[in-house]
Structures are given as structure tokens and as C-alpha cells.
Amino acid sequence: MPLRLNAFKRTVLVCCASSQNSHVALVNGPVLDARVPERTEIRFGLPSKGRMASDTLDLLKDCRLSVKQVNPRQYVAQIPQLANLEVWFQRPKDIVRNWSLEI
Known part of the structure; x- marks a missing residue:
């Protein structure tokens, strides 16, 4: 019986940060925008x-x-x-x- 990759799919949460803003994305799913407001103080x-x-x-x-x-x-x-x-x-x-x- 051949191995089916679909049976092993998982949703993975990936967090990425940069100096400008932060994004949270779901792999193989919708992208969620979670920007953190920048403070000056x-x-x-x-x-x-x-x-x-x-x-x-x-x-x-x-x-x-x-x-x-x-x-x-x-x-x-x-x-x-x-x-x-x-x-x-x-x-x-x-x-x-x-x-x-x-x-």
C-alpha cells in the first residue's frame, strides 16, 4: 500500500518578527496579521x-x-x-x- 502524505498533514504555527512589525502565519492556512504597535518610550x-x-x-x-x-x-x-x-x-x-x- 502506498504511503499517503495527506494522512500526516499538520497545521504548524510559525512566528516571524522583524524590526518593523511581527506577523503570525499558519502554514497551509490563512495568514493572520498580528502586528505589535511600536512604542517610542x-x-x-x-x-x-x-x-x-x-x-x-x-x-x-x-x-x-x-x-x-x-x-x-x-x-x-x-x-x-x-x-x-x-x-x-x-x-x-x-x-x-x-x-x-x-x-
Whole structure:
């Protein structure tokens, strides 16, 4: 009995990334467009509460980097000395888990 290749077909997910955008395609199927929007700012995660938060802010202050938070109830701030940097205050374990932060 001859071997039938159709019996062994599988759908394979292929991910391709470039500097411009990302595409996800299904081999032998429709192409899905999953572009990731480009950001111009770098997201920097800092602890939001506790001793780690105060120690980190003290370290940045010693480095002459001031963290400017417009509203203390917001979790986003800026460091005026560093252009294109956005500070995000989060729990320490979320900083490690969160894939949306660069630093």
C-alpha cells in the first residue's frame, strides 16, 4: 500500500518578527496579521510600596535622577533627566512577571 502524505498533514504555527512589525502565519492556512504597535518610550518598572520602593528611589536620587509623579495615586511617572523613559510603579513580583516592561 502506498504511503499517503495527506494522512500526516499538520497545521504548524510559525512566528516571524522583524524590526518593523511581527506577523503570525499558519502554514497551509490563512495568514493572520498580528502586528505589535511600536512604542517610542522605554518602560522602567519600580516597586510601588515598601522598603524596596524607598531604597530604589533613594538609589535613583543618589544618581541624580528624580522621579516625577504628577499624582501620587497614579502608577506612571517620568524621570525628566532621561528622555523617552516611562516609570511604572508595580508590585515587585509583577515587575518580574510583566512582559510589557523593558527594564
